[in-house]
Amino acid sequence: MNLDWFRQHLLACPFKYITGFDCPGCGLQRSFLELLQGNIKDSFFLYPALFPILITFIFLAFHLKFRVPNGSKILMGLIIFSSTIIVISYILKEVQFHTTM
């Protein structure tokens, strides 16, 4: 798979372009690229919420196709879990960034 094409065509974050601050979604594409290359550790440290998000989408497709019993409740739990991880990891990343600068 030619990952160089992806690496040159990532979507830039307008918020980071203007202010220089990360937004809560920054790092998702880099993290996904690292995951495609097999670097699970780098991928996790770039964007820890990638795994819950991927699991949520895979489960969503599975649930819509096969109608898992109580699937909607499981999906809701997964969504709340991943949004919590997004918020916590973003706060930790910003705190770490501003204390080390």
Place this chain on the structure above:
Amino acid sequence: MENQNPPFPPNPPQGNPYQQNPYQQNQPMGGNPMGMQQDVPNATLVLVMGICAIVICGLGPILGTIGLVMSGAGKRLYQANPSMYKESSFKNLNAGRICSIIGLCLGVLVWIYYIVVLVFVGAAIQGATHYSNY
């Protein structure tokens, strides 16, 4: 009594026995013109919208609002005639609705944060040529 009438279509669906509602004859509004239950309209779309509202950063309020509006229409339709729709589909709709609300709240917070940063810290325009800008 209306409830003891035979099911509305003379030949009930033979294909999938799981789609028949066993409580259909006990419900006051048993008049189910289709004979089998269908999905609540837009339930799948609302669920996908709710999830994308949380995941896609910055678009949460937009997608969340669309999901909420669509789920409101679907919920009204379901409550007008609950025996006509599948219950699992209605649960999907509710889950999507809650996800939309969460995504909407988080997205509004993120937008407020954006504005705060833009007003107090912004104006330092940097190039997007570096790899870490993506």
